[in-house]
Amino acid sequence: MKVTVLGCGYVGLVSGTCFAEFGASVTCFDVDKTKVNKLKDGMIPIYEPGLNALVEKNVAQGALSFTDELDNCIPESDLVFVAVGTPSRHGDGHADLSYVFQAVKDIAPLLKNYTVIVDKSTVPVGTARNVKRIIAEANPDADFDVASNPEFLREGAAITDFMRPDRVVIGVENERAENVLRELYRPLNLIEAPMFFTDLESAELIKYASNAFLATKISFINEISMLCDEVGADVHAVAKGMGMDSRIGRKFLRPGPGFGGSCFPKDTQALVRIAQEHGVSSRIVETVIEVNEAQKARMIKKIREALGGKESGKTLAVLGLTYKPETDDMREAPSLAILPKLIENGCHINAHDPKGVNEAKALLPNSIKYFDDIYVAMENTDAVVLMTEWDVYRNLDMEVVKQKLNTPIFIDLRNIYEPETMNLLGFQYSCIGR
Numbered sequence: 001m002k003v004t005v006l007g008c009g010y011v012g013l014v015s016g017t018c019f020a021e022f023g024a025s026v027t028c029f030d031v032d033k034t035k036v037n038k039l040k041d042g043m044i045p046i047y048e049p050g051l052n053a054l055v056e057k058n059v060a061q062g063a064l065s066f067t068d069e070l071d072n073c074i075p076e077s078d079l080v081f082v083a084v085g086t087p088s089r090h091g092d093g094h095a096d097l098s099y100v101f102q103a104v105k106d107i108a109p110l111l112k113n114y115t116v117i118v119d120k121s122t123v124p125v126g127t128a129r130n131v132k133r134i135i136a137e138a139n140p141d142a143d144f145d146v147a148s149n150p151e152f153l154r155e156g157a158a159i160t161d162f163m164r165p166d167r168v169v170i171g172v173e174n175e176r177a178e179n180v181l182r183e184l185y186r187p188l189n190l191i192e193a194p195m196f197f198t199d200l201e202s203a204e205l206i207k208y209a210s211n212a213f214l215a216t217k218i219s220f221i222n223e224i225s226m227l228c229d230e231v232g233a234d235v236h237a238v239a240k241g242m243g244m245d246s247r248i249g250r251k252f253l254r255p256g257p258g259f260g261g262s263c264f265p266k267d268t269q270a271l272v273r274i275a276q277e278h279g280v281s282s283r284i285v286e287t288v289i290e291v292n293e294a295q296k297a298r299m300i301k302k303i304r305e306a307l308g309g310k311e312s313g314k315t316l317a318v319l320g321l322t323y324k325p326e327t328d329d330m331r332e333a334p335s336l337a338i339l340p341k342l343i344e345n346g347c348h349i350n351a352h353d354p355k356g357v358n359e360a361k362a363l364l365p366n367s368i369k370y371f372d373d374i375y376v377a378m379e380n381t382d383a384v385v386l387m388t389e390w391d392v393y394r395n396l397d398m399e400v401v402k403q404k405l406n407t408p409i410f411i412d413l414r415n416i417y418e419p420e421t422m423n424l425l426g427f428q429y430s431c432i433g434r
C-alpha cells in the first residue's frame with residue numbers, strides 16, 4: 001500500500017516509520033524544508049528512543065522516504081494521513097485547525113485514484129466532515145473518503161505504543177474506507193490489537209475524552225496529595241490502595257508538578273471550547289485545568305518553604321526541564337511556568353537536562369545557566385529541585401550531592417526518593433504528599 005504522511009513531527013514521523021515497518025511504502029512530507037533536508041540526510045529532528053534505528057532501517061529498505069513536494073506522492077497514494085500540529089489558538093484555547101485545513105487544500109487538486117484521507121491529528125468533532133467538504137469543493141471529481149484515526153502514542157515510548165497499541169480507533173463512513181484501513185493495520189492482527197471502528201464524530205471525541213480523563217486522574221491525585229501533606233498521609237500508599245481496585249486502575253495516579261506536554265493542556269482546553277460551542281457544560285474538565293494551574297503555583301510555594309520562606313538570592317540546581325523523561329519536548333512543561341516565576345522572585349538557576357536543553361534555551365529566561373554534568377550544576381547551589389524524573393536522576397550519589405550543595409536541601413517534585421532515606425542521609429527533603 002502506498003501511504004503519504006503529512007507532517008514529520010512526533011506523530012507523523014513515528015506513524016510513517018511504523019507504517020513502513022508494517023510493510024507499506026511510505027512518503028513523509030513536511031512544509032518545513034529544513035526538517036525534510038535533515039531527514040533526507042539521516043538526521044532525526046526529535047529525540048524519541050528507538051526512532052533513529054527504525055527510520056534508518058526502513059529508509060535503507062526503500063520503504064520510507066521524505067519529501068517537500070506533494071506532486072510525486074499524493075496521486076499514487078492509497079492513504080494520506082494528516083499528522084500536522086493542532087496547537088491551542090491564541091486567545092481562546094480552541095484547537096487551531098489552520099495547518100490541517102491548509103494541508104488538505106494542498107493535496108486536494110492532486111488526488112487521482114481512490115484515496116482515504118485520514119485525520120491523525122487531534123481535531124475537534126466535525127473536522128473530518130469539514131475536511132471532506134474542503135476537498136470536495138476544491139476537486140469535485142476526486143474519488144475519496146475521509147476517516148478519523150486519532151493517535152494515542154506517548155512520547156518517550158512512541159514506537160512501542162504504535163506497534164503494540166491498547167487499541168486502534170478508526171472513524172469511517174463506509175466499508176470501502178474501512179477495508180483500506182483494515183489492510184494497512186493488518187500486521188497488528190498478529191498481536192490481536194483491538195481495532196475499534198466507529199463513526200467519524202465518535203472517533204474524534206474518543207481522543208479528547210481519553211486525554212481529558214487521564215488529565216483528570218492526574219489533577220485528582222495532585223489534589224489528594226495536597227490533602228496528604230496536611231493530614232500526614234502518604235499519597236503513594238493512597239494511590240496504591242486506590243489503584244488495586246480494577247475499576248480505578250493504577251496508572252496516572254502519580255503526583256507531580258502538574259501535567260504538561262503537547263497534548264493534555266491543549267486538548268483539555270479544546271474540549272472545554274468544543275462543549276461551549278455546543279451549549280454543553282464541561283465543569284469537570286474546566287476544574288481539571290484550574291487544579292493543574294494551581295499545582296504549578298503550589299510548587300513555587302513548596303520551593304519557597306523548603307528554602308526557609310524566601311527564595312530571593314538563592315541559587316537552585318534544577319534537574320530536568322522537559323515535561324517528562326525520554327523526550328526533548330518542552331511544550332507546556334511545568335518548568336516553563338515554575339522557573340521564570342522563581343527567577344522573577346530573585347532566584348538564580350543552574351539547569352541540567354539530558355535531552356531538552358536546546359529546546360529549553362529558546363523558551364526559558366536567558367539568565368539560566370546550563371550544565372552538561374549533573375554534579376557540576378549543583379556546585380555552590382542552595383538546593384536541588386528535581387523537576388523531571390529522568391533515569392539519570394534516580395540513582396544520584398547523595399554524598400557528592402551533599403558536598404556540592406551549600407545547604408543539603410533536596411526538593412523532589414517527582415517523589416522519586418524515599419523521605420526516610422533522604423532524611424537519614426542528612427537532607428532536608430521535600431516532596432509531594434508524603
Ligand SMILES: NC(=O)c1ccc[n+]([C@@H]2O[C@H](COP(=O)([O-])OP(=O)(O)OC[C@H]3O[C@@H](n4cnc5c(N)ncnc54)[C@H](O)[C@@H]3O)[C@@H](O)[C@H]2O)c1
Binds near residue numbers: 103106
Ligand atoms: N506529540 C504527541 O505525543 C501526540 C500524541 C497523540 C496525538 N498528537 C496529535 O498529533 C498532531 C501532531 O502532533 P505533533 O506533536 O506530531 O506535532 P509537531 O508540532 O511535532 O509536528 C507537526 C508537523 O507538521 C508540519 N506541518 C505544518 N503544516 C503542514 C502542512 N500543511 N503540511 C505538512 N506538514 C505540515 C510542521 O512543520 C511539523 O513538522 C497534533 O494534533 C497532536 O495533538 C500528538
